[in-house]
Amino acid sequence: MSSSVTVRRQKICKDHTKKRLVFFLLLTVFLMVIVVFAEHICPYDPNAQIFSTLEPPSALHPAGTDRFGRDMLSRILVGLQTSVLSTLALVGIITVVGTTIGILCGHLGGIVDSLMMRVSDVCLAFPGLVFALAIAALLNGGLQNAIIALAVVSWPKYARIARSQTLALKSTDYIAAAKLSGDTTIQLIVRHILPNSAGPILVTAMLDIGTMMMELAGLSFLGLGAMPPTAELGNMMSGGRSMLQTYPWVIIGPGIGIFVAVVIFNLLGDTVRDYLDPRNNRRQ
Template identity: 45%
Template sequence: MAGRRALYCGIVVLLIVAFSFVAPLLCQHDAELANLALSNRAPDGEFLMGTDSLGRCILCRVLTGLHTTVLAALAVVALSVVIGSALGALSGYIGGVFDSVVMRITDAFMAFPTLVLGIAIASLLGGGLQNAVIALVVPGWTRFARIARSSVLALKERPFIQAAVIGGLSRTAIALKHVLPNILPPLIVTACLDIGGSMLSLAGLSFLGLGASPPSPELGAMINQAASGFQTAPWAVFAPGFAIFLVVAVFNYFGDSVNEALGNKGSLFVRAKK
């Protein structure tokens, strides 16, 4: 049952990701073209979600902003997984000074909330979506490093790993055939759970002016730009806000479903097939 729910949620997530890529192509209006004659126009037949203070179609900006936000969040998680799992696995496998250095670095980063560090780093790097992604990856990899390291440390003493070493398998072969299959489940679960949080963090940075640069649409930046005119055009705030809520809720539910489906495997070690 849990596996089926995770499958259905995964299909919905894939549809959202696919839609985010084609959504900008569905826009009937230019998402960045301002027309003050249409300023703060209420939702109607022509503009289903109305227009903002500069007369831009909110629906088109939400669709384009969804593409930007989802793609950036996936980039944050993917980079964090690759960097963190590689450093964590090497740290646990090699040990010694390298392990101590990596763990002290992770301790330093994990002493502060990810978003707080992200704001500080983005402020130093300057605005822009690329810098926002970097600002979240810098502290974000540490969680995956911890998970990978702890999994590798536990695996090193397992009988089938010792048997592989005695059998003369190289370190690379052991890592690919025995270690990697056993550390993937907890990394996958954590990555799925992190996508929604990364979207919220990116939206938060953009809301503070540290994300996507105007006039490029991004959901968090749209809320920031429309907040001052909330009483005049509340739809300009509700539309991107609801889009963030809906997509983050779907990704979080997907992460919970994957966690439940892999719950019996994420904490167990599966012997690689010979």
């Protein structure tokens, strides 16, 4: 009796996790459709200064206008596009670079491993955002330089994960069998090490999207990211911070855009982590 109840509970848990994953995937797809087609969805030209300045939200301008007479809803949509695509590019860069370095260090070992791990120790020794601020300031700001600055300080996390996974896989029987069958280093990495290390790396990348979006927005807010007149959510909040009490919609709108995007990606990342967790799979 108790065994059947346990099996039923496990099945319910598994179905619930799958439903959550499907729901958040659909929500993310909806967000990405808005991001990709933002320039076609926005009701007005986001850079057109043709309206009355600082109009409150209305039927004509649901998010109001800014101090230059630009439609805020149009700028929020285009700013969301800039923020999300920049964040995805950043996460893609640090995932590929960090994973490549970690797998090579774990597989080759020796002086290369020691050198790259000491470099990663230096990057991890400083608070990430403070280190990125210093690098972005040296590069004179700009969105591309902000991405470079965050990439420089963020890759060690992925390198550490990939290296630990590689070291664990090196001692397995099927890796030894693959070596005996004549597989080259590249074949070992592509066929065996990378596929078996992908789970933790994928989960980390999914959970990092929200964090990287906040940090990119933070650099733009401080004047070291996207520069005017580029529509970017952090930059828009920076431009309206002095008007929070008098014209709050100028800063609340971009803030809501960042909040919604970060929440969606974080919820998707949490669900993917639960779905891929081997302990949950065993329970299920």
